[in-house]
Amino acid sequence: MAQLSYRDAVARGIAQEMRRDERVVVVGEDIAGAGGVFKTTVGLLDEFGPKRVLDTPISEQAILGAAMGAAMTGLRPVAEIMFSDFFAVCWDIVVNQIAKTRYMTDGQVSLPLVIKTGNGGGLRFGAQHSQSIENWAMAVPGLKVVTPSTAEDVVGLMAAAIRDEDPVIFCEHKGLYASKGEVPDGEIVDSLGTAKIRRPGRDATILALGMMVPRALAAAEDLATRGIDAEVIDVRSLVPLDTRTILGSVARTGRLFTVEENPQLLGWGAEIASIVADEAFWDLDGPVQRITTPHIPLPSADSLEDLVMPSAESVASTVEKALQS
Amino acid sequence: MSVPAALAPFLPGGRPAAPPGGRRPRHVHSPRVRRLASDRGVSLDRIAGTGPLGRVTVADVGRAATTAESPSAAVAIESRKLRTSVAEVEVTRLARTTDLLASVVESAVQALRAVSGAATAASRPVLRVHAPDGPHREVVNAHDLSVSGLRRTLDDASAVPAHEGEPSGATLAVHDLRGTGLLFDLPVLAGGELVALSVGDAVDRPAVVALPDGGRGIGMGTFVHLALTVDEHAAGTDAAVLLTQVRQRLEAHDRRAS
Structure with a gap:
């Protein structure tokens, strides 16, 4: 057991799988010699050499086209899209090629590849480098979508993503790269499609993802001082989704809140609210409430970015108000 | 921080917390309360709610049901048909x-x-x-x-x-x-x-x-x-x-x- 940063956990997870399986390769901009713009691939070039750790030109389409071809011909690539905002310039290859190949070949060709990406805001990177794009990706049949919130989960979910036979969008929250957590020694392999209850509670269920998880936990601790015992669930995997854990929690608490780092319109919480309305309506003791960003791009200014992102305070006050009305 | 009023609906938690039309709960009986009352055979009309704005809570239904269920209500089924x-x-x-x-x-x-x-x-x-x-x-x-x-x-x-x-x-x-x-x-x-x-x-x-x-x-x-x-x-x-x-x-x- 050792303290590891979230960013170092990314490299550890990839290295664990590269040692196990020589078909695993890494491609992306500045991921080899520079160890990644966010330093999430440090040490991989030294250990595995330039044939398995490849720098690419600044072309997202080229990165993912190469990764797709590699996956089709027997490798298990991990490709990096440096900022998740840049998926917007390569959606055709993700949505129309990568996501559909297994379906369109009647299962004859699978694409075991991982697209890892720096996702999310809070770092003053402005409107074009701060978005959370899970809800873009989860709308596409054929893609799996995970977002870990702890260093241990980064290692285990990265291993699970690399071992999966289908394309996985692996969202690393940029605002968590510097955070540290205890990570057990030895091989760690987690399961896609599993949520974790980070804090059990009786009065309300709070779902959160990525950097919203620590904020939801802080909100729950604050609420506890005011007599409200909130359960916090780290959703971790949007596709597949762990409905068993979520519905089980709602059945216990009767109240559901989602904390989302995306605009409310068609955010991931909307899908969960829909499932809960269908399958847990009679468990609900009040409306499902979603705490999201406003329907605007994320601002650059510190004060404005802090204002629009869900905070521990806004989560706590929303939950408290809802339970009192 | 002061925020222009026009921006308020677009901020997190900025949706109106109270329903329009004054201090009445948006729903008097939640689905959970209605289901529980139905299961326990309790009429919701007869329960004075102790929750926020007079809402009937799960605990209210539980108390009402416990009061209503006297021991004589239990019927022993001797024969089967x-x-x-x-x-x-x-x-x-x-x-x-x-x-x-x-x-x-x-x-x-x-x-x-x-x-x-x-x-x-x-x-x-x-x-x-x-x-x-x-x-x-x-x-x-x-x-x-x-x-x-x-x-x-x-x-x-x-x-x-x-x-x-x-x-x-x-x-x-x-x-x-x-x-x-x-x-x-x-x-x-x-x-x-x-x-x-x-x-x-x-x-x-x-x-x-x-x-x-x-x-x-x-x-x-x-x-x-x-x-x-x-x-x-x-x-x-x-x-x-x-x-x-x-x-x-x-x-x-x-x-x-x-």
Whole structure:
């Protein structure tokens, strides 16, 4: 057991799988010699050499086209899209090629590849480098979508993503790269499609993802001082989704809140609210409430970015108000 | 930080917290409270809510139910009156989906709730599904689940199976005979079961069917037999009435299936 940063956990997870399986390769901009713009691939070039750790030109389409071809011909690539905002310039290859190949070949060709990406805001990177794009990706049949919130989960979910036979969008929250957590020694392999209850509670269920998880936990601790015992669930995997854990929690608490780092319109919480309305309506003791960003791009200014992102305070006050009305 | 009022609705938590029209709760009784009151046989009109803005809370319903349930309300069932009815139900569309068993189970659970009195064990039946080969499964919250929720629960390989021979708290048993070639059996009530329902193999055969133009003709249909045994004393209903409800609900599911 050792303290590891979230960013170092990314490299550890990839290295664990590269040692196990020589078909695993890494491609992306500045991921080899520079160890990644966010330093999430440090040490991989030294250990595995330039044939398995490849720098690419600044072309997202080229990165993912190469990764797709590699996956089709027997490798298990991990490709990096440096900022998740840049998926917007390569959606055709993700949505129309990568996501559909297994379906369109009647299962004859699978694409075991991982697209890892720096996702999310809070770092003053402005409107074009701060978005959370899970809800873009989860709308596409054929893609799996995970977002870990702890260093241990980064290692285990990265291993699970690399071992999966289908394309996985692996969202690393940029605002968590510097955070540290205890990570057990030895091989760690987690399961896609599993949520974790980070804090059990009786009065309300709070779902959160990525950097919203620590904020939801802080909100729950604050609420506890005011007599409200909130359960916090780290959703971790949007596709597949762990409905068993979520519905089980709602059945216990009767109240559901989602904390989302995306605009409310068609955010991931909307899908969960829909499932809960269908399958847990009679468990609900009040409306499902979603705490999201406003329907605007994320601002650059510190004060404005802090204002629009869900905070521990806004989560706590929303939950408290809802339970009192 | 001061924020222009016009921006407020676009900020997190910035939606109006109070419903328009003054301090009245948006909903007096939540779904959870309504379900609990129905299950415990409590009239919500007679409960003074202690929650925010006078809302009736889950705890209020619990207190009201405890007060209402005097010891004399318990009726000892000495004798049993068992009866079995059998029906054939068309499931042409459902049989092509993965929802057939879940639809039968949902129909049985909701029919039992509908025909039995509130505050009876039948209004919150514990479900036990007996599969021909697979594990037996118990579901305690079947009355809360939709067809898709039941399918998910019954399909879930990680669910803890109930073992044969274990004492069962089930009030509703469903015997899944699909795949055995049997049309139905006459299910026997075990333990505390009030109702047992067998679902036979789905059979394709020519039948009189409704045509798209509204007329009738001969076509291929898929049918299952349902055999239902009920303890009519304990369940407070008779087999024919209950099975008719199950059949009607299942036919409605079939019409909606595609």
